[in-house]
Amino acid sequence: MDWISFRFNTERGVTMNLSGKDAYSLMLKDYPDVMNIEEMCSALGICTKTGYRLLKDGSIQGRKVGGKYRIPKIHLLSYLKVCDLAG
Numbered sequence: 001m002d003w004i005s006f007r008f009n010t011e012r013g014v015t016m017n018l019s020g021k022d023a024y025s026l027m028l029k030d031y032p033d034v035m036n037i038e039e040m041c042s043a044l045g046i047c048t049k050t051g052y053r054l055l056k057d058g059s060i061q062g063r064k065v066g067g068k069y070r071i072p073k074i075h076l077l078s079y080l081k082v083c084d085l086a087g
Helices: 018-027 035-042 048-056 073-086
Strands: 004-005 014-020 061-063 068-072
Touching: 014 018, 035 048, 035 068, 035 073, 068 073
Parallel strands: none
Antiparallel strands: 004 014, 061 068
16 A cells, blocks of 8 residues: 655644555544535635535545535545645
């Protein structure tokens, strides 16, 4: 499995290297495996308007079920990996 480097903003500037499986089990552990828009925005610390924009432009993959977005947690981790590599 590929290693993903996630940077956490701490006082000590800690950088942790996590496998995809470890990242999935550790990061966002307090959230369900499939989130709604409010849970996704809370996890990312963004407003719902930004959350909808990220879904609509394809930055984060999600599906509409019954008119409401459902976002698998793994897609948030994929998005965070892209953001980490770009930032």
